[in-house]
Amino acid sequence: xxxxxxxxxxxxxxxxxxxxxxxxxxxxxxxxxxxxxxxxxxxxxxxxxxxxxxxxxxxxxxxxxxxxxxxxxxxxxxxxxxxxxxxxxxxxxxxxxxxxxxxxxxxxxxxxxxxxxxxxxxxxxxxxxxxxxxxxxxxxxxxxxxxxxxxxxxxxxxxxxxxxxxxxxxxxxxxxxxxxxxxxxxxxxxxxxxxxxxxxxxxxxxxxxxxxxxxxxxxxxxxxxxxxxxxxxxxxxxxxxxxxxxxxxxxxxxxxxxxxxxxxxxxxxxxxxxxxxxxxxxxxxxxxxxxxxxxxxxxxxxxxxxxxxxxxxxxxxxxxxxxxxxxxxxxxxxxxxxxxxxxxxxxxxxxxxxxxxxxxxxxxxxxxxxxxxxxxxxxxxxxxxxxxxx
Numbered sequence: 277x278x279x280x281x282x283x284x285x286x287x288x289x290x291x292x293x294x295x296x297x298x299x300x301x302x303x304x305x306x307x308x309x310x311x312x313x314x315x316x317x318x319x320x321x322x323x324x325x326x327x328x329x330x331x332x333x334x335x336x337x338x339x340x341x342x343x344x345x346x347x348x349x350x351x352x353x354x355x356x357x358x359x360x361x362x363x364x365x366x367x368x369x370x371x372x373x374x375x376x377x378x379x380x381x382x383x384x385x386x387x388x389x390x391x392x393x394x395x396x397x398x399x400x401x402x403x404x405x406x407x408x409x410x411x412x413x414x415x416x417x418x419x420x421x422x423x424x425x426x427x428x429x430x431x432x433x434x435x436x437x438x439x440x441x442x443x444x445x446x447x448x449x450x451x452x453x454x455x456x457x458x459x460x461x462x463x464x465x466x467x468x469x470x471x472x473x474x475x476x477x478x479x480x481x482x483x484x485x486x487x488x489x490x491x492x493x494x495x496x497x498x499x500x501x502x503x504x505x506x507x508x509x510x511x512x513x514x515x516x517x518x519x520x521x522x523x524x525x526x527x528x529x530x531x532x533x534x535x536x537x538x539x540x541x542x543x544x545x546x547x548x549x550x551x552x553x554x555x556x557x558x559x560x561x562x563x564x565x566x567x568x569x570x571x572x573x574x575x576x577x578x579x580x581x582x583x584x585x586x587x588x589x590x591x592x593x594x595x596x597x598x599x600x601x602x603x604x605x606x607x608x609x610x611x612x613x614x615x616x617x618x619x620x621x622x623x624x625x626x627x628x629x630x631x632x633x634x635x636x637x638x639x640x641x642x643x644x645x646x647x648x649x650x651x652x653x654x655x656x657x658x659x660x661x662x663x664x665x666x
Contacts, residue, residue, distance in 0.1 A: 300325045301340040309344020311372060316349045323365075327357035334361055341367040341396060348383070349374055355387040355428070362390015362430065370397040375404045376417045377442065381424035388428040393436055398422050400441035406467050419443030419469055429453050439463070444471045445490065448478050457484040465513035467491035472514065477529070479503045486510070493518045494544070499559070500529035507535075512542035516574070520551035521584050523559045523598040530560035530598075540570045543613075547577035548605070554585040554594030556625070561600045571610030577638050578605060580652070582623040596623035602630040603654075609637040617645035617662055620652035627651040636660045 300322045303309070307318035319341075326337040337359055348371050357363050373382050383398065385391055400422045408416035422441040425431055426449040437460045438445040445461045448454050456473060463470040472488035475481050476498035485508045488494040494511035496518045497504060511517060517539065519531050541547050548566045552559070571577045580600065585591035600622065617638035622628035631654030638645050638661065649665035656664035 297335060297338065298326070298329045298331055299338040299340050301342060302346065303342055307346055309342070309346055309369060311345035312347055314349045315346045316351055319346075319348055319351050320353070323351075323353045323363075326363045327353075327355060330358040335359065336361045336364050336390070336392070338364045338366050341365070341369055341371065344369040345372055346370070347372045347374065350377055350379055350382055352384045352386065353388060356389060360390070362388070362392060364392045364394060366394045367396020367436070370399055373400045373420070373422070373442070375401055377420040378417060379420060380418050380443075381421045381447070383422060384424040384426070385428055386426050388425070389430055391425070391428055391431045393433045395435045397437040397439060399439045400445070402440040402442040402463065402467060402470065405442040409468055421445075421447045423447070424449070425454070426450055431455070432457070434458055437462070440467070441470050443469050444474050446473045448473065448475045448481060450476075451478045451481070453480045454478065455482045455484065456486065457482075459486050461486070461488040461490060463490040465489075465491055471496050474498065475501050475504060477501070481505070482507075484508060488514065490514045496520075497531055497534060498522070499531065501534070502532045504534045506539065507537050509539045510542075511539065512544045514544050516541055516544040516546035516549055518546065518549045518551060519561055519564065520549070521553055522551070522561065523553040523555055523557045523596055526557045528557065528559050530562070532560070533563040535565045535567075536569065537565070537567045539568075540572075541574050542572045544574050545576065546579055547571050547574040548579070549576065550580045550600060550603070551584050552582045552596045552598040552600070552623070554583040554591040554596050556592070556595065556597040559598035561598065562602045564603045565606065566604065566608065567606040569608045571608070571612065571638065573611055573613045575613045576616075576619060577610065577612050578608070578618045580620045580622060580628060583621060593624075595625040597626060598623065599626045600628045603628070604632040604634070605636060606634045608635075612638050612640045612645050615640050615646050616648055618647035618665070620649045620665070622651040624651050627653060629653050631655075631666055632657070633660050633664050633666065634658045638662060
């Protein structure tokens, strides 16, 4: 083949590859990047165009949000989509929530297998809502989750910034195979119920290289969560990394196979927490490993609380029916903001079993901290400070 023919063949291949990627910009459907015009209709039209595009096998249509500030009153993006590979939602600008959203979720993806969200900022504009909640007696709109991903498999969310959610920033519910990577989640320390990422009824979830500072849990894991990896996360302010609360209702599924490694927590209310209601509803937590974690000024670095019962409502004897077993704490160091750095307050009817401590070094004001155990059984190896009470 001559050089000219070869060049033409290469050009043709490039053009074919480019044509295989279908892109649908919200601006082409009427969205205005002025921060004041509601673009909900345009966003939904662009989504359904991308979702309805089949394309070549393996290709992924793109819904594009270009640079600018787009006001979005509310959006429910529903699949399944025609492309077996899913849809890419590429965000170059900022998407703004209105000051009030009449729904428990602002941006929702449902039945969106293969969904990939890339870049951009989702600004929940929650400050007016928090102020309303702080003013006793006012009738406030419902707390709103910024990004709700439910009943979707093979999802990835990367390099997204979530700001000032009115409630939970990101919810992963009833999903399989979700990766959240290099996200940044930011809200003030006094913002109520602004969890960073909440996972429930989901499996094979990976949260990698995230930076989260909010007014509630950085990451929380509810009933029915399994096979979770949390790695290289920076947390603070907030309430730490939590499993629970569990056992609040009858028939809840358990939590199993959770790994948290290479985490750094700074100034949080809790560090590594497992929390269950002091109710007799059965449940379980098993196969949990916390390793290579650094704490700085954390109020409760390692805590298991099986007596959670705000208001003391329907908690006879505060005895939890949730069985917690096979939990490891390895290579954890840093400082506690309170004298008790390790607290295992387990259920009298279902004691904690199979706890393991290895290479723990937690101090309080340059002194040895303390540990407290109730109804907890396990072992300690290596240097463990404060001294193990197991």
